[in-house]
Amino acid sequence: MLPPPTVRVGPIRWLKENLFSTWYNTLLTFLALAFIYAVLKGVLAWALTQADWAVIPPNLKLLLVGFYPQGELWRIWIGLYLILGLVGLSAGIWGKLLRDAVVLIGSAVILLGLVLWLTNWGELLWLTGLAVTMFGGIGLGWLVRSKLGSPKSWKRSLMVLWLLAPVLVILLLTGAPGILTSVPTTQWGGLLLTYALAIVSIFLSFPLGVLLALGRRSALPVIRWFSIGYIEVIRGVPLITVLFMASLMLPLFLPSSWRVDHVIRAITAFTLFTAAYVAENVRGGLQAVPYGHIDAARALGLNPLLTTALIVLPQALRAVIPANVGQFISLFKDTSLVFIVPLLDFLGIALDVIKDPKWGGPASEMLLFVALMYWMFTYFMSHMSRRLEKALGVGER
Amino acid sequence: MSDPIIVAEDVHKWFGPFHALRGVSLSVSRGEVVVICGPSGSGKSTFIRTINRLEEHQRGRILVDGIELTNDLKNIEAIRREIGMVFQQFNLFPHLTVLQNITLAPIWVRKMRRSEAEKLAMELLERVGIPEQAHKYPGQLSGGQQQRVAIARALAMQPKIMLFDEPTSALDPEMIKEVLDVMGELAESGMTMIVITHEMGFAREVADRIAFFDEGRIVESAEPVEFFTQPKHERTKLFLSQILHH
Numbered sequence: 001m002l003p004p005p006t007v008r009v010g011p012i013r014w015l016k017e018n019l020f021s022t023w024y025n026t027l028l029t030f031l032a033l034a035f036i037y038a039v040l041k042g043v044l045a046w047a048l049t050q051a052d053w054a055v056i057p058p059n060l061k062l063l064l065v066g067f068y069p070q071g072e073l074w075r076i077w078i079g080l081y082l083i084l085g086l087v088g089l090s091a092g093i094w095g096k097l098l099r100d101a102v103v104l105i106g107s108a109v110i111l112l113g114l115v116l117w118l119t120n121w122g123e124l125l126w127l128t129g130l131a132v133t134m135f136g137g138i139g140l141g142w143l144v145r146s147k148l149g150s151p152k153s154w155k156r157s158l159m160v161l162w163l164l165a166p167v168l169v170i171l172l173l174t175g176a177p178g179i180l181t182s183v184p185t186t187q188w189g190g191l192l193l194t195y196a197l198a199i200v201s202i203f204l205s206f207p208l209g210v211l212l213a214l215g216r217r218s219a220l221p222v223i224r225w226f227s228i229g230y231i232e233v234i235r236g237v238p239l240i241t242v243l244f245m246a247s248l249m250l251p252l253f254l255p256s257s258w259r260v261d262h263v264i265r266a267i268t269a270f271t272l273f274t275a276a277y278v279a280e281n282v283r284g285g286l287q288a289v290p291y292g293h294i295d296a297a298r299a300l301g302l303n304p305l306l307t308t309a310l311i312v313l314p315q316a317l318r319a320v321i322p323a324n325v326g327q328f329i330s331l332f333k334d335t336s337l338v339f340i341v342p343l344l345d346f347l348g349i350a351l352d353v354i355k356d357p358k359w360g361g362p363a364s365e366m367l368l369f370v371a372l373m374y375w376m377f378t379y380f381m382s383h384m385s386r387r388l389e390k391a392l393g394v395g396e397r
Numbered sequence: 398m399s400d401p402i403i404v405a406e407d408v409h410k411w412f413g414p415f416h417a418l419r420g421v422s423l424s425v426s427r428g429e430v431v432v433i434c435g436p437s438g439s440g441k442s443t444f445i446r447t448i449n450r451l452e453e454h455q456r457g458r459i460l461v462d463g464i465e466l467t468n469d470l471k472n473i474e475a476i477r478r479e480i481g482m483v484f485q486q487f488n489l490f491p492h493l494t495v496l497q498n499i500t501l502a503p504i505w506v507r508k509m510r511r512s513e514a515e516k517l518a519m520e521l522l523e524r525v526g527i528p529e530q531a532h533k534y535p536g537q538l539s540g541g542q543q544q545r546v547a548i549a550r551a552l553a554m555q556p557k558i559m560l561f562d563e564p565t566s567a568l569d570p571e572m573i574k575e576v577l578d579v580m581g582e583l584a585e586s587g588m589t590m591i592v593i594t595h596e597m598g599f600a601r602e603v604a605d606r607i608a609f610f611d612e613g614r615i616v617e618s619a620e621p622v623e624f625f626t627q628p629k630h631e632r633t634k635l636f637l638s639q640i641l642h643h
């Protein structure tokens with residue numbers, strides 16, 4: 001057998017083939033370069049000389065965690081340590097997929113460090129510890145993997161830890177009676193609130209959406225009509241209306257002794273809203289599973305529940321990863337609508353800071369910073385979803 | 398041969414207003430191999446799909462291994478465990494490896510232990526001649542290999558009856574033989590089989606009986622030699638002349 005020919009493309013060869021292959025390509029290359037130069041020059045000149053970034057460091061705490069009491073900030077740090085330590089450990093043990101996540105989170109941590117470096121030594125110490133925890137996790141995981149061959153028992157206990165982690169973090173942040181003083185959600189805000197709203201809503205709306213999609217295809221008319229009705233009503237209403245209903249009108253319907261937390265009301269609205277869209281995405285995936293696979297499963301004696309769980313859903317959910325991640329990205333950005341509830345999320349606090357005459361003026365710097373933070377998280381989501389698709393797509397080429 | 402394992406009596410089936418099966422009666426003995434042939438749209442596929450109730454019949458009676466097919470879910474599941482089925486389009490599960498495809502039903506339906514199911518699966522892959530493909534995904538296999546995996550998957554439930562719905566129609570000519578060989582070997586081992594196929598060579602060599610379908614009925618049913626040399630019905634003669642002398 002002949003080995004395939006080795007093709008080496010050096011940088012010069014690459015340039016020649018891709019940028020200067022014909023006279024008009026050469027022309028386009030130079031035009032594009034001139035354009036990039038013109039734009040970058042303006043932006044960089046503004047960002048480095050004219051822009052006044054002074055508004056951000058003193059307000060950083062406000063932007064990141066809102067009015068969370070200064071003395072209780074360690075609880076947020078410990079929560080972060082827990083999550084990133086787990087990410088690191090999992091990355092070490094499972095490899096590939098999560099290693100990407102670590103690189104991205106690592107860069108975010110470093111970026112934040114650069115901002116903090118200008119301000120606060122105490123927080124910088126916490127941040128360094130965070131990086132150490134995450135990379136320590138990777139090291140430990142890698143050690144386990146190379147020495148013990150990543151045994152099943154480790155993976156299983158890691159899974160359990162992952163399931164426990166959200167509960168622990170929520171307890172840490174809100175407080176547990178008798179152990180930790182309670183921090184009411186009225187004191188939450190900023191990026192912390194944005195993440196809390198988005199992440200909790202994503203994890204609740206996904207299973208709900210899958211159930212609605214299955215319900216819409218159910219043979220039982222009651223379930224089918226309920227699902228169709230729910231999906232169509234919710235999709236026919238703007239998110240801001242749902243949010244408004246959940247926060248202002250829900251208390252009118254409930255007994256006055258029931259005080260539902262504002263954050264929980266907002267999460268309920270986001271979850272109910274997103275679930276309808278997820279349901280339609282998933283339904284598309286369900287329809288893409290060939291009927292022959294279901295026939296084959298039934299012929300093997302699998303009951304409808306097993307057929308759905310083992311044959312239909314795994315294929316359907318993989319097919320709709322891009323659509324669902326798109327939905328979650330838009331949910332993440334839509335959390336900024338909580339200003340009507342009223343809660344002060346990341347964008348809300350940024351806008352409030354700008355309004356303060358003390359900082360009057362540097363609005364574009366603040367908004368750019370906000371945009372950058374939003375972009376980092378959405379890019380993280382879309383990047384990870386592409387990796388996930390690849391990892392799950394084995395053998396389908 | 399007596400001791401029927403499948404008895405179908407006057408089976409009718411409608412798809413909307415279309416009368417797909419118009420009184421099919423067929424009795425299959427233990428260990429018998431019945432080949433069904435006939436023009437497309439004649440109800441062959443619909444009929445064998447009623448035997449494991451992938452399609453519901455609306456009149457008549459079907460008994461499999463002494464159990465009558467009714468709406469009773471328990472009965473249907475019990476019968477499906479006894480009947481293996483192989484499809485024209487293979488219908489392997491693309492998100493599972495070959496080994497997982499085969500062990501899925503034994504583990505989840507028969508409640509077999511994983512190690513035991515995997516041992517069984519490897520034996521079956523050995524039997525169909527592709528043990529080295531166990532850890533690949535179906536998409537990485539050729540059509541003939543995929544169909545052999547499908548046969549192994551059906552056999553893993555240790556069925557008493559195997560149904561084949563045009564198992565070689567989607568295959569390249571070169572791969573047809575490897576699948577027919579496996580089926581021939583299976584027939585020799587004493588498996589009760591109903592096979593829809595247009596492979597007349599296979600029918601001649603392996604079948605105990607050939608049933609010819611047209612317009613939702615069995616027009617003619619005979620032993621292979623008689624079927625090919627002295628077809629009685631005009632429709633059968635026409636079909637044979639078209640399929641054998643093209």
